[in-house]
Amino acid sequence: MKSILPPQAAPPSDGTFKPQLTSLVDVMTILLVFLIKSFSTEGSLITAASDLVLPVSNSQESPRVRSSIEITRKSVITDGHVLISTDSLRMADSLLVPGVYEWMKAARERNNDQSSGELVIQCDREIEFAVVKKVMYTCSKAGFSDFLVLVTREE
Amino acid sequence: MLSLFRSNRPPSEAAAEASDLDVTPVMNLFIILIPFLVSMAVFTHLSIVEFSLPPDLGAGKNDSSAKPVPKLTVRIGRDFLAVVLGERMLDSLAVTTEFPFDTLLLRLKYRVQELSYSDEVIVASRDNIPFKHVVRVMDLCREAGLKKVGLSSATADPGAGL
Numbered sequence: 001m002k003s004i005l006p007p008q009a010a011p012p013s014d015g016t017f018k019p020q021l022t023s024l025v026d027v028m029t030i031l032l033v034f035l036i037k038s039f040s041t042e043g044s045l046i047t048a049a050s051d052l053v054l055p056v057s058n059s060q061e062s063p064r065v066r067s068s069i070e071i072t073r074k075s076v077i078t079d080g081h082v083l084i085s086t087d088s089l090r091m092a093d094s095l096l097v098p099g100v101y102e103w104m105k106a107a108r109e110r111n112n113d114q115s116s117g118e119l120v121i122q123c124d125r126e127i128e129f130a131v132v133k134k135v136m137y138t139c140s141k142a143g144f145s146d147f148l149v150l151v152t153r154e155e
Numbered sequence: 156m157l158s159l160f161r162s163n164r165p166p167s168e169a170a171a172e173a174s175d176l177d178v179t180p181v182m183n184l185f186i187i188l189i190p191f192l193v194s195m196a197v198f199t200h201l202s203i204v205e206f207s208l209p210p211d212l213g214a215g216k217n218d219s220s221a222k223p224v225p226k227l228t229v230r231i232g233r234d235f236l237a238v239v240l241g242e243r244m245l246d247s248l249a250v251t252t253e254f255p256f257d258t259l260l261l262r263l264k265y266r267v268q269e270l271s272y273s274d275e276v277i278v279a280s281r282d283n284i285p286f287k288h289v290v291r292v293m294d295l296c297r298e299a300g301l302k303k304v305g306l307s308s309a310t311a312d313p314g315a316g317l
Binding site for chain 1 (some may be wrong): 173179181185188192193196197198199200201202203204205206223280281282284286287289290291293294297306
């Protein structure tokens with residue numbers, strides 16, 4: 001009786017199984033091209049905080065390793081230490097925020113010889129200018145004189 | 156008679172086996188290369204934007220003896236974008252559904268040429284403006300040829316002095 005199933009390929013005479021790798025090689029080649037395109041010998045000197053979305057800019061200036069302060073939607077953080085919640089900062093009457101001032105003054109004195117008063121601000125793109133203004137004012141009073149804003153480079 | 160055309164007949168099994176490439180070494184190479192490249196890949200390119208502070212902020216930045224020079228200022232409000240030189244309003248753009256950044260760029264380029272202005276430009280924002288718009292205006296100032304950008308706070312009146 002004749003079988004309705006397609007005839008199976010006969011196993012190789014030496015008993016080894018040869019998988020078909022052509023499609024896998026195609027995938028690997030595409031992946032390789034993509035990764036070579038995004039390859040960077042410099043790496044990233046600064047890593048943006050995970051819980052904030054940076055504003056987009058066409059600035060081409062590379063980031064420098066400096067003291068930094070992060071203004072997320074929830075809190076203001078530096079060196080992994082939460083200084084104040086963003087809501088409290090928003091409601092503060094004064095431009096000078098004592099909790100932030102004391103910590104940043106200590107940080108400035110600690111890193112006095114390493115950086116020339118530069119501070120990198122990592123700020124969420126939706127944060128109002130009033131909040132950024134208070135942080136900048138407080139940090140300038142703490143001894144930071146030059147401010148750099150970390151942004152995502154526009155492609 | 157010998158044909159000049161290639162035969163359409165399928166190759167024999169022996170010939171097919173002979174032309175089958177062994178891609179295993181290529182796969183080995185890929186398996187080594189791909190984790191290495193993944194570890195060195197940068198998917199988001201970061202940059203920094205530099206700006207100067209108003210003169211009353213920051214140590215040693217206040218030069219009170221110098222004669223004040225009217226500066227070009229871009230004011231950002233919820234419902235307006237304004238280009239001001241000192242106390243003189245040059246352009247005022249209404250914000251409707253979104254900020255007219257393209258028009259602002261054109262006006263800035265025109266004013267820079269008209270005034271032959273190459274000094275510092277101040278970006279003055281109202282308190283309730285999201286920071287992304289402030290950064291965008293700073294970008295536009297640089298695109299218009301003004302390399303030195305300062306950041307300040309704006310009053311409610313678009314035409315008022317800083």
